[in-house]
Amino acid sequence: MSRKKVLWVVHYDDVNGFLESARQYGATGVAIHTDNDVRKAIDVFHAAGMAVYAWRRPSALRDPAMREAQGAVELFAHGLDGYYVGPEGAPGQATCDWDRPGLADLATSFCETVSSAANGRPFGVTSHYRAMAQHPHLPWAAFFAHATVLLPLACWRGAKGKVGHGDPADTYATSIRLWEAAGAEHDLIVPMAGELDKVTAAEITAYAAKATSEGVEDLHFYADRPSVKAAVRAAVRNA
Template sequence: MSRKKILWVVHCDDVNGFLESARQYGATGVAIHADNNVKKAIGVFHAAGMAVYGWRRPSALRDAAMREARQAVDLFAHGLDGYYVGPEGAPGQANWDWDRPGLAELATMFCETVCGAANGRPFGVTSHYRAMAKHPHLPWAAFFEHATVLLPQAWWCGGRGKAGHGNPAEHYALSIKLWEAAGGEHDLIVPMAGQLDKATAAEITAYAAKATSEGVEDLHFYADQPSVKPAVRAAVRKA
């Protein structure tokens, strides 16, 4: 199986340092939050033979959301290899809360703007692995209609400890089931792993094995932290 391994990061102040880290993981590409200097990263990582994707949790307010969409358009013009959008629910925070009725039109505008610039390059959607079971009013259909890859956050561990039973394979399978129930196309679903500094090497191996059993080629890991154990780095490299 020819496998892509994408390493996601929120903060990327040291592009060359992140490149070295990505090499240690055996990554084939990186997903960098759009607030960073992604244009610089594109040049650095492309020179090293790695793909660069942008990602963002978009605003749920029209002006801000479309400003973010135009930023993605500009990044595509500078060689971006793909873009991932991450709508979430945020009760009481209008700027971030996509789990409200009436936002399908804005979601469509955002996606059409970005996809027009992508010109066939990947456009992904990432969000909570429970999909409509967690955010019933989020405009899933509008986002899914434009997506070329669906990235449920099938995290079995994170900043608050274990999620559910803390079982990577169980979360992997459940995320597929719930994203299909929300209208996602099975063959587009690529569940993401959780925070590498909270995972064990055995869990990474189990995550990769479940992907193989589901016929999924790509692996996505979130995020790069200095405290990741060497055994976990090795497991990601081997996956």
């Protein structure tokens, strides 16, 4: 099985340092939060033979959301290989809470703008692995309608400890089941592993094995941080 391995990152101080980190993981591509200089990263990573994707949890307010969408359009014009949008719930925070009624039109406008600029390149959606069971009012259908890949964040351990049953294979399977229940097309679902600084090498191996058993070729890992153990980096490289 020929695998694409995408390493996600929230922030880095030096693009060349991040490139070296991505090489340590054996990544074939990186997903970079748009707070970073993605345009510069495209040049650096393309020269190294790696794909560059951008990602963002966009504002749930129209003007800043559409500014982000237009930024994605400009990055595609510069050679971006794909874009992932990450709507989440944030109770009481109108600027970033997508788990509210009445946001389907904004989701559609955002997705139409970005997916049109993608012009066949990947346009993905990522969010909580429990989908509607976690965020019942998030406009899932509007986001799914334009996606070419669906990336539930199937973490089994985070900053507060165990997520779900704390088992990579169980979380993987649960994410597929619940995203399908929210209307996702099965063949588009590619659950994402993480958080890399909270998991073990054995768990990364179990995640990759579950992907194989589900017939999923691509692997996504959230997220690169300096605190990720060398054994975990090696497990990602060997996955």
